Amino acid sequence: MSALHWVILSPFLFALIIPFLFKYVSKIHTGWFVWLLPTALFIYFMNWLPVISSGQVVETTISWIPALGIDFTAYLDGLSMLFVLLITGIGSLVVLYSIFYLSKKERLGNFYVYLMLFMGAMLGVVLSDNLIVLYVFWEVTSMASALLISYWFHKDKSTKGAQKSMLITVAGGLAMLGGFILLYQMTGTFSIRTIIDNVDVVQASPLFVPAMLLILLGAFTKSAQFPFHIWLPDAMEAPTPVSAYLHSATMVKAGIYLVARMTPVFGGSNVWFWTLSIVGLVTLLWGSISAVRQKDLKGILAFSTVSQLGLIMSLLGVGSAALTVGADDPIYSQAILVAIFHLFNHATFKGALFMAVGIIDHETGTRDIRKLGGLMTVMPITFTVSLIGLASMAGLPPFNGFLSKEKFFSAMLNVRNFEAFDVGSLGFLFPLIAWIASIFTFLYSLIMFFHTFRGKFEPSNYERKVHEAPIGMLISPIILVVLVIVFGLFPNLLSYSIIEPAKQAILPTVLPEGEQFVVNIKIWHGVNTELLMTLGVVLIASFLFYLMHRWAKLAIYNRERDPFNWFYDNALTGLTSGSQWITRLQMTGLLRDYFAYIFTFMLLLVGYTFWRFDAFAIDTANTSVIEPFMWILIPLLIGAIVTIPFLNHRITAVIVVGVIGFLLALLLIVFRAPDLALTKLLVETVTLVIFMLAFYHLPEMRKEKFTPRLNVANLLISIGVGVMMTLVALSSAALGNEAGYESISDYFLENAKELAGGYNVVNVILVDFRGLDTLLEVLVLAVAALGIVTLIKLRLKGGEDV
Template identity: 40%
Template sequence: MTAGLFIFILLLVATVAPFLRRYLGNYAGWIYAIWPFTGFLYYLSLLPSINDGLIITETYAWLPALGINFTFYVDGFGMLFSLLVLGIGSFIMVYAGYYMRPYPMKGRFLGYLLLFMTAMQGIVVSGNLLTMFVFWELTSVSSYLLIGYYHEKPEARASALQAFLITGLGGLALLGGFVLLSIPYGSYDIAYILSEPNIIKDSNLYLPALILILIGAFTKSAQFPFHFWLPGAMTAPSPVSAFLHSATMVKAGIFLLARLNPVLGGTEIWTYTLSITGVTTMFVGAWISITQTDLKRILAYTTVSALGTLVLLLGTGTEYAVNAAIIFLLVHALYKGTLFMMAGNIEKKTGTRDITQLGGLFKYMPFAAVIMIMALVSMAGVPPMLGFLGKELIYEASAAAPKAHYFILTLGFLTNVIMVFLSLRLAIDIFWGKEPPYSKIPKEPSVSLIIGPFFLVLFSLLLGLFPSYMANPLTSKAITAISPDNDAIVLKLWHGFNLVLGLSVLTIISGFITFRFRHLILPFIDRINIKYFRREFTRVFFSVLDAFLGFTKVKTKTLQHGYHRFYLMTIFVFASILVWIMIWRADPVVIELDFSTMPLNLVAVVILIIAATITTVASDSRVVSLISLGVIGFGITIIFIAYSGVDLAITMIMVETLMVILAMAVVFHLPKYKPFSSTGARMRDTLVATMVGSFFMVLVLQAGTSAMEIPISEFFKEVSYTQAYGRNIVNVILVDFRALDTLGEISVISIAALGIYAILKLKPSKIKES
């Protein structure tokens, strides 16, 4: 198997999934998990060879002439992410298959979820910037469908739109950034770009490329001030939240930053931007989450905080920081996936996810409670879970940050205190606490709903207990892939007595104290929030959106006024001005007019055409004007015949005849023929007509005199019979040499005919009658 083939088959599974759901019944989730799990095992089997230094690259031609290919690139980092996406993805499929049973359109839902997985898996093994961009956009589209799954609810639609617009705008910025990044390299190939990190840093495109790529990554990974779409996205069903927050979507931005770290990282602007954004997001996310009471909302804000931490670590860029980033990524994916799935389970069994309405659940679902509490222990960073190692490394990294480490350490400490507090609060309030009257007695979740959380927590525990045997092999090559100058640190559960351990103990104690006095602290924080942080980002976002839509409405009304004559005039004026500028700026051409060879009978025809033109314009009878127009047409036909353009002449006769018939058909329906327009309007029309007519004249005259090297007509004359077996060159050009143009033209006239048909047949009055 190959990375590309795997993704292709995953895409196929996603496509057929909605249609097969009906035949697979309630086991659909298990069956759809088979292929992702196969992928998980495949990448796991690569682990030994990747640790020996293997890097897989595959290329499938797409637009090879432009250097755009579907290239896949699997190194240690790509493999770690693939394991997360496919491993967690498999459990999510099992969970979703059961979770969504009562809802309509579950087949489609599972299809979207698989599509989402495909997109994320595509990002993490992309070896070409544009391949990555395609999958990047696919995650935006599929997440839009998933977040808006309960589409009857207005808030679900609004959240989906908000997430889509923010990540979509970020995606556009990202495309610009990728293009700028590729210019100095002349290639979109990621492996090549990674091998020559200095080319972009020495180029003056570094700053614009960096800014655009950071916008893309920050919007996707919900960094402050774009963080608000992520809590909104929790209106999605729980399986989506669990997947979106743990291994996909928001991690795509982190993945990108880490992937490009060797190329873009290490500069001052990178360090400052990422550190400041990361530290702000980390603290703001944690701070907002304190006072929330909706279980999923709390978790969503802690994700924002975790993403901020990851960005901060990538910005810091020291050996400890890079190690901490990769370990924390793993930690967070494992516990956040578990917690969201458990949140879904609790909501399903009790009918609410408001933590003030929950309590005493331990005696009803002890097994589920143990799993959730272990995940919360990991979130709090308490041994023996992997979360403890992650938090230790973050403290090490913060303490050793090159700049402002006191500031970062303080905010990091506060954030972790909040995490400990939230873990305690969720564990104790939900599983012990005062028991509200439940409408039905809660039960243990069924196997499909608990198997995912169980294995994720088990992993987290094993990785935490045996870090050097399990966590190190998984992550060491990922760390060197994103930061070639640094080595993986050998992880240990016990570090000895040092500053970091002291901080850890202090964090846990402070968390306990906060929890003990929460009745005093929470109202106080609430008051601060109400007083100083009332600005709601979502509301600002939608008012900006409304203003923009209002602007486009005004703009459309001005430009699309609906008056046919003004459209024509706009087109004519612009075209003639442009052509006149071109003629003006071109080299002067001497046009020699020689009428001496012109036969006398043609002179007569020309005089006739001129006379007919004047009559057409000057006549105050419509019929006379039409007849004069016909005279012009037939006069031109005679000229065609005189210069042996027989095909043109026949066509012209047909067209002129049909024009007359057409005019006769409508002439009785037209209003009286009267000059309505004012003198000013007529002057203007005369001016426009003169401009257009004169530029055509000049063009035609110039075309006759400008000397081409070899006119293309010679080529056609030569090959028309030998290659295309036709002696009528005009026809051969139409149906063979330029057949594609003709195909376009007949498509256009068909559409025009359908338009006329629709206007005449489907009048509003007729529709009303029927």
């Protein structure tokens, strides 16, 4: 166990003591204790930053299931570094924020346990080199996410949202597991490092594309890519700190992480490039358009997150082209740089915005933009924070969002010049879609800003007196917007400390050993296409906003719910009603049906075995003689048996069954089994007596009323069973003779006298050799007798239902 392993496990271990802290130290808000952990971890990882920035990696392994090639390998490189800093850094800010957001009356114990579970699992995802370990942590994040979404489980929407996110992300996770197993099939290892080293094997394999698509399915569901994005807006039912942490900064980026991590394996292929680019761009456009229609502030941010995740995804797709070129060509590899940079920027400004929305919700009691307005003067600090966050999201200088938006445009413009992947004339679509989506991004930023902070303040819209939030709640968003400004003005603080090592990790084969990517982010590039595009975005979006009072009346604007929910809702109800239908079909509650299933299955199984092993055999040579009187006895017996189903009088039926029993006893004498015959006679007599006693109380038998179809089915099944048993009897006798096994009966015949001193071998077996069996048999009889006595004697009290 190295320090890194302990770091991954520390949130889980800490989660164990949180309930006790909550219960016994109720004076202090539990969040203060929890806050220490992410902060400490953040400082710990910051200490590693210089090491990682210099291009080194940390790798330690402990064996977990070596027989299956599953080792718990912790691996820290540039890409993991970026994520662990986000997880611990934002985590610490979110916990701090939550201390003021959630009152001490809430079930804080549960909340922080879930949050710590999530944090540990997320650290595990980004620090695991082993795919199976990664998968396990991946599913734990889904679980923790669902638990946090349903934190206020008394609300119906919360549980529905949790269920939705769980179903979608876990289904994707399972697909991803399938992809991982295919990778194992190809390479024989679960280690990502080793798979990247054997990338030739993977790329030559026919399983390459299936594995890729399955893994992408996992990434797309987790990162809320079109058309799986529908769970993210519903996840906004979670407490706002959770939305800021899981559903904008970290968990939804796990898919991005996976795609980045897998780029060295799958990148450079046609399918990878097109799938990521198309899905990313469609998500970007769809998310930004849908965000405009939202009336709930968190709804806007949710769709905005969807669209920004699409942006990053498309950049990773475009950037994967660098792996085909072989050398570092900025035209191709720049997109990866932008993806990393924007990932970081998005976490800062979106985190700040979520927290600001949380403050508004907390202080005013509503998030509906139709009710809000004029908060600028009432909540000046929240206003400032939101202004900066929104400006950064919209892509205005001098904030970091502007830089990544500009870089995004230029990366997309570069696609026009791609020679790989037959981009050709389709290249112009990339910047075009990016530009249109940016217009909508700007538009919803404007809507959020003007409808919340400008306009007239209407105190009657709110249930409480509105005022600025306490300072503690404002600390975290202020820190984040300070970062937004700092990285906007001095982006190169990040260049070689975080961005370059992460890019190295995503594109390990592009550069020769020891060289570094050139990362230079500048605010002012002169007047170029990108700047003109930004100007166009600002102008058109402002114009659209100016016309809003006209298009706001359109029906499409007022329909908030994403149309893709239709598929999910129908699939879910269809699944429930479908399984109910199937269950009702088979679980009829009628004994007859269950017996029919059992017999049919038995018939199929034995029939298949007969057919498969060609097991039918009949032995006519080794049979004993049929004595003449048998020709009377056996037909009589068969005749008696066959009449029973036709009898409708209980007395007749009992007598016929008795006749059968006595005939069989007669047969036993012929078969040299005197003890059996004796017992049989006794048993049959007593049975007959009991029958008579019971029949006295039972109703007369009725004719069976079955539909002809059921009757035919019953007949077929019973004839089948009869034929099957005959065949089994014949074949086992014949095959037994053929095999010529030595019978163990000889042992009893030889030893009955010597060891047990008895002449009647059957009796000796029963009372001596297998005496314990007989004892237990007596026990069975005793239990049956007890049951009978109870059933007869027990009188249930008057009103009691049986």
